[in-house]
Amino acid sequence: xxxxxxxxxxxxxxxxxxxxxxxxxxxxxxxxxxxxxxxxxxxxxxxxxxxxxxxxxxxxxxxxxxxxxxxxxxxxxxxxxxxxxxxxxxxxxxxxxxxxxxxxxxxxxxxxxxxxxxxxxxxxxxxxxxxxxxxxxxxxxxxxxxxxxxxxxxxxxxxxxxxxxxxxxxxxxxxxxxxxxxxxxxxxxxxxxxxxxxxxxxxxxxxxxxxxxxxxxxxxxxxxxxxxxxxxxxxxxxxxxxxxxxxxxxxxxxxxxxxxxxxxxxxxxxxxxxxxxxxxxxxxxxxxxxxxxxxxxxxxxxxxxxxxxxxxxxxxxx
Amino acid sequence: xxxxxxxxxxxxxxxxxxxxxxxxxxxxxxxxxxxxxxxxxxxxxxxxxxxxxxxxxxxxxxxxxxxxxxxxxxxxxxxxxxxxxxxxxxxxxxxxxxxxxxxxxxxxxxxxxxxxxxxxxxxxxxxxxxxxxxxxxxxxxxxxxxxxxxxxxxxxxxxxxxxxxxxxxxxxxxxxxxxxxxxxxxxxxxxxxxxxxxxxxxxxxxxxxxxxxxxxxxxxxxxxxxxxxxxxxxxxxxxxxxxxxxxxxxxxxxxxxxxxxxxxxxxxxxxxxxxxxxxxxxxxxxxxxxxxxxxxxxxxxxxxxxxxxxxxxxxxxxxxxxxxxxxxxxxxxxxxxxxxxxxxxxxxxxxxxxxxxxxxxxxxxxxxxxxxxxxxxxxxxxxxxxxxxxxxxxxxxxxxxxxxxxxxxxxxxxxxxxxxxxxxxxxxxxxxxxxxxxxxxxxxxxxxxxxxxxxxxxxxxxxxxxxxxxxxxxxxxxxxxxxxxxxxxxxxxxxxxxxxxxxxxxxxxxxxxxxxxxxxxxxxxxxxxxxxxxxxxxxxxxxxxxxxxxxxxxxxxxxxxxxxxxxxxxxxxxxxxxxxxxxxxxxxxxxxxxxxxxxxxxxxxxxxxxxxxxxxxxxxxxxxxxxxxxxxxxxxxxxxxxxxxxxxxxxxxxxxxxxxxxxxxxxxxxxx
Numbered sequence: 001x002x003x004x005x006x007x008x009x010x011x012x013x014x015x016x017x018x019x020x021x022x023x024x025x026x027x028x029x030x031x032x033x034x035x036x037x038x039x040x041x042x043x044x045x046x047x048x049x050x051x052x053x054x055x056x057x058x059x060x061x062x063x064x065x066x067x068x069x070x071x072x073x074x075x076x077x078x079x080x081x082x083x084x085x086x087x088x089x090x091x092x093x094x095x096x097x098x099x100x101x102x103x104x105x106x107x108x109x110x111x112x113x114x115x116x117x118x119x120x121x122x123x124x125x126x127x128x129x130x131x132x133x134x135x136x137x138x139x140x141x142x143x144x145x146x147x148x149x150x151x152x153x154x155x156x157x158x159x160x161x162x163x164x165x166x167x168x169x170x171x172x173x174x175x176x177x178x179x180x181x182x183x184x185x186x187x188x189x190x191x192x193x194x195x196x197x198x199x200x201x202x203x204x205x206x207x208x209x210x211x212x213x214x215x216x217x218x219x220x221x222x223x224x225x226x227x228x229x230x231x232x233x234x235x236x237x238x239x240x241x242x243x244x245x246x247x248x249x250x251x252x253x254x255x256x257x258x259x260x261x262x263x264x265x266x267x268x269x270x271x272x273x274x275x276x277x278x279x280x281x282x283x284x285x286x287x288x289x290x291x292x293x294x295x296x297x298x299x300x301x302x303x304x305x306x307x308x309x310x311x312x313x314x315x316x317x318x
Numbered sequence: 319x320x321x322x323x324x325x326x327x328x329x330x331x332x333x334x335x336x337x338x339x340x341x342x343x344x345x346x347x348x349x350x351x352x353x354x355x356x357x358x359x360x361x362x363x364x365x366x367x368x369x370x371x372x373x374x375x376x377x378x379x380x381x382x383x384x385x386x387x388x389x390x391x392x393x394x395x396x397x398x399x400x401x402x403x404x405x406x407x408x409x410x411x412x413x414x415x416x417x418x419x420x421x422x423x424x425x426x427x428x429x430x431x432x433x434x435x436x437x438x439x440x441x442x443x444x445x446x447x448x449x450x451x452x453x454x455x456x457x458x459x460x461x462x463x464x465x466x467x468x469x470x471x472x473x474x475x476x477x478x479x480x481x482x483x484x485x486x487x488x489x490x491x492x493x494x495x496x497x498x499x500x501x502x503x504x505x506x507x508x509x510x511x512x513x514x515x516x517x518x519x520x521x522x523x524x525x526x527x528x529x530x531x532x533x534x535x536x537x538x539x540x541x542x543x544x545x546x547x548x549x550x551x552x553x554x555x556x557x558x559x560x561x562x563x564x565x566x567x568x569x570x571x572x573x574x575x576x577x578x579x580x581x582x583x584x585x586x587x588x589x590x591x592x593x594x595x596x597x598x599x600x601x602x603x604x605x606x607x608x609x610x611x612x613x614x615x616x617x618x619x620x621x622x623x624x625x626x627x628x629x630x631x632x633x634x635x636x637x638x639x640x641x642x643x644x645x646x647x648x649x650x651x652x653x654x655x656x657x658x659x660x661x662x663x664x665x666x667x668x669x670x671x672x673x674x675x676x677x678x679x680x681x682x683x684x685x686x687x688x689x690x691x692x693x694x695x696x697x698x699x700x701x702x703x704x705x706x707x708x709x710x711x712x713x714x715x716x717x718x719x720x721x722x723x724x725x726x727x728x729x730x731x732x733x734x735x736x737x738x739x740x741x742x743x744x745x746x747x748x749x750x751x752x753x754x755x756x757x758x759x760x761x762x763x764x765x766x767x768x769x770x771x772x773x774x775x776x777x778x779x780x781x782x783x784x785x786x787x788x789x790x791x792x793x794x795x796x797x798x799x800x801x802x803x804x805x806x807x808x809x810x811x812x813x814x815x816x817x818x819x820x821x822x823x824x825x826x827x828x829x830x831x832x833x834x835x836x837x838x839x840x841x842x843x844x845x846x847x848x849x850x851x852x853x854x855x856x857x858x859x860x861x862x863x864x865x866x867x868x869x870x871x872x873x874x875x876x877x878x879x880x881x882x883x884x885x886x887x888x889x890x891x892x893x894x895x896x897x898x899x900x901x902x903x904x905x906x907x908x909x910x911x912x913x914x915x916x917x918x919x920x921x922x923x924x925x926x927x928x929x930x931x932x933x934x935x936x937x938x939x940x941x942x943x944x945x946x947x948x949x950x951x952x953x954x955x956x957x958x959x960x961x962x963x964x965x966x967x968x969x970x971x972x973x974x975x976x977x978x979x980x981x982x983x984x985x986x987x988x989x990x
Contacts, residue, residue, distance in 0.1 A: 011936055014909040022856035095845055096858065097883035103904060104893045105824060111903050118907055121858065121888045 002037040020139045021132040028298045035296045050147040051249040054161040057171030062197045064105035065232040073242040084116040084144035088151045091121045162190045164260045167248050171195045174208035199229040261297050265289035340656035342627035344371035350758035352408035355398040369419040373397030376868035379466040381813025391924035393759045401766045403803045406438045416444045420451035426468040428455035430812045433799035455495035458519045463505035465870015471699045473820035483532045484796040496548035503550035504596045506715025509561045514688030522698030543584030551616040552594040558616025560677040562623035590627035591617045600636040600970040602731035604741045607633045621666040636969045773806035781805045789819040840975050848886035862910045864892030869919035881974040898928035911985045917948040943988045
């Protein structure tokens with residue numbers, strides 16, 4: 001299946017993504033096998049390691065349409081590259097279900113072989129990005145050159161996606177007052193680039209641009225975060241944005257994949273085992289998840305669990 | 319029919335009450351191809367119909383020629399296919415244009431069809447200034463309920479405005495548009511929503527025309543006078559009478575206050591109507607005849623608010639497209655009401671009635687509030703683009719579905735009194751439904767090919783270039799469209815040229831954040847089942863919900879999307895106008911557990927075959943089961959099952975939780 005997915009079979013890739021979203025414990029072993037297969041395949045042939053670009057912003061800020069346009073341009077400019085898009089939407093707390101409607105706005109009526117679009121429900125956990133978003137990206141990054149992730153900006157999610165996206169873009173709309181909301185959540189410091197979308201109306205756009213610069217200089221005096229005015233509808237700013245993405249993709253990563261996995265493992269240990277787990281991590285592994293035996297994340301998870309259980313049994317005996 | 323002769327005088331010189339003239343009897347008709355439709359129209363006219371109401375097929379409505387990939391399964395199903403002026407010659411064979419009143423239910427491509435009509439008159443040597451009729455041209459409700467839009471709202475509004483400007487000076491008896499509230503009610507709108515959205519649309523268009531300044535100030539009153547409406551009449555006919563009176567009074571107020579119109583004849587609320595089909599049932603369909611009759615009362619009883627033209631659906635609307643006999647039966651109702659009763663002999667029987675008056679006042683004040691809300695949003699265009707109007711309608715529809723599901727709202731034969739003797743009307747050899755003629759499709763395609771072969775390619779290319787220029791420069795596009803028609807440009811070419819300039823529109827679905835207020839033990843159990851599934855398979859069941867083909871009536875699909883989420887599914891709602899390739903591609907990329915498609919246009923067999931073929935091509939047909947919903951005659955169920963469809967849902971399956979139970983069962987079964 002891995003081979004098929006690598007050669008472009010979308011259904012095979014989709015099934016692999018599902019494996020990495022699967023919440024059952026038994027599937028962990030399968031994931032390890034998949035990662036090993038990917039590893040050996042990459043040793044033999046071409047290696048793809050996508051840059052992760054996170055797009056976030058309030059609902060209605062036009063993320064889907066913008067991402068669709070960017071994807072289209074990337075594919076046109078670079079004919080051998082592949083783009084994958086992961087669109088995350090919230091789950092209903094009441095029913096657990098979700099309405100994932102982004103894909104039609106992202107790529108209406110195109111069936112490009114080099115474009116893979118996947119919708120994901122955030123799940124009922126607090127925070128709009130669930131664990132399996134990171135998990136899915138771990139897989140997808142081997143199958144594309146550019147991985148664009150879209151999430152709803154609930155305030156908390158930006159922090160999480162900022163953890164594993166290589167670059168983060170925050171979309172704002174003119175006159176929406178979003179910046180206040182994000183300032184309160186402490187989000188304004190994070191993005192690499194602010195995109196002021198829907199700038200079809202020049203006057204309104206100009207005013208919003210000034211307001212945004214003001215807020216930014218207030219939050220981070222001295223720092224000069226770039227702001228880009230764009231309109232997905234008219235095309236304004238989009239080629240600049242595409243070029244920016246391409247440049248960013250050439251830069252070295254701020255956080256290596258290993259560091260991202262370490263971050264993830266840290267959170268996972270805390271979620272699963274609470275302070276007991278964190279204590280054990282400190283005592284046994286110098287608080288560094290990368291010290292846990294294993295080269296694949298799931299191996300480390302299994303080894304950590306075993307190590308913790310051993311300690312607990314050991315304590316029980318005395 | 320001149321305004322002045324309209325019998326609004328209550329008493330004649332002798333002091334006796336004047337008899338009102340009957341409204342125009344229309345039947346919305348058209349199917350298969352131009353020849354067949356022409357025969358149908360001539361037959362209906364002989365039976366006593368007094369005006370034509372043309373139904374076009376979906377490709378024509380959406381701007382595709384019959385030979386386009388999306389068009390193929392839809393040719394001639396819901397109406398007549400028109401590809402070029404040659405088809406129009408056939409359609410109106412032996413039907414005089416200047417003495418006929420022709421209503422064309424066409425929206426995004428209105429300008430094209432009017433251009434064809436004018437070109438036809440010119441080639442026949444008839445005087446175009448005598449042409450009477452209507453192009454529906456109400457783009458607003460297309461975005462909200464019907465789904466046959468093409469271009470974004472701004473471009474669409476421009477097309478409407480240009481038609482008003484052209485017709486004012488060239489076709490003085492033509493109604494360039496009908497502002498429609500009909501479809502809004504079909505999509506679940508309440509009377510207040512119908513009033514507000516329709517009137518807000520009308521003022522939106524008039525404001526735009528005034529703003530554009532292409533009409534001389536002295537002539538603006540005539541433009542206002544040319545605004546006409548197409549409304550709905552529901553089963554709650556007392557309320558409907560009040561709604562129509564509210565329309566009349568509000569329009570009177572708006573035209574005089576907002577536009578300063580002084581002449582009474584330009585302030586009249588002119589409207590045509592088709593009565594409500596949403597409440598017509600599939601179960602015990604013979605009951606629909608009574609429903610149609612009662613709905614007719616709402617728009618005929620009150621003289622001052624009486625319709626100008628009336629279209630009635632057929633009793634079997636929920637089963638399939640009607641046959642000529644079904645339409646004849648509905649026509650007879652109109653004739654009996656107009657000629658056998660004394661309805662037309664009296665002045666208005668509700669004037670001075672306290673009960674009616676207070677209800678009218680209530681509707682008026684609520685509608686005005688809603689109109690103000692839209693005004694504060696910067697008008698109708700913003701109200702559409704922001705998704706506000708669509709969400710309001712989806713909400714009303716959800717509430718209606720919830721009430722029917724919980725039996726709070728009674729529908730006879732459906733959620734009460736379901737037991738009964740089966741209907742003899744359905745036992746005829748055709749099962750009581752219409753079947754499209756396959757040969758007709760071939761004839762249409764052959765005619766199209768012939769047109770393309772015979773035409774002067776240079777002239778056609780030049781005409782399209784001219785059209786494109788006008789579109790880009792802001793020039794009125796009617797004359798360039800007429801030239802296109804005369805040079806045998808096709809429908810698809812006309813629309814594609816404008817798509818290149820204006821772009822194609824993809825609106826918000828309106829279902830984000832919608833809820834159904836369904837609480838029942840059954841729902842609780844179903845949610846638990848879904849949880850168990852999630853635990854067993856490591857993720858929630860994933861369903862693709864979408865509409866293949868050109869049918870844009872999305873309410874059913876929207877309701878399924880909302881209930882599926884409500885039940886705990888992850889729903890990938892893909893919207894309308896999808897090709898089978900897109901649907902299958904989505905299912906694969908999303909690793910879906912099931913595909914649910916909705917089709918109301920009658921092209922379900924072809925579309926299912928196409929989808930299954932693509933699933934089989936990748937070996938997915940066993941893993942991703944297919945279920946279908948829509949207007950599907952029982953006689954087609956077998957054929958669908960042969961194509962591996964696991965369940966079929968029609969309007970008789972209105973119990974949403976039951977539908978989801980079945981869907982979950984299909985998913986579970988496919989896993990074993």
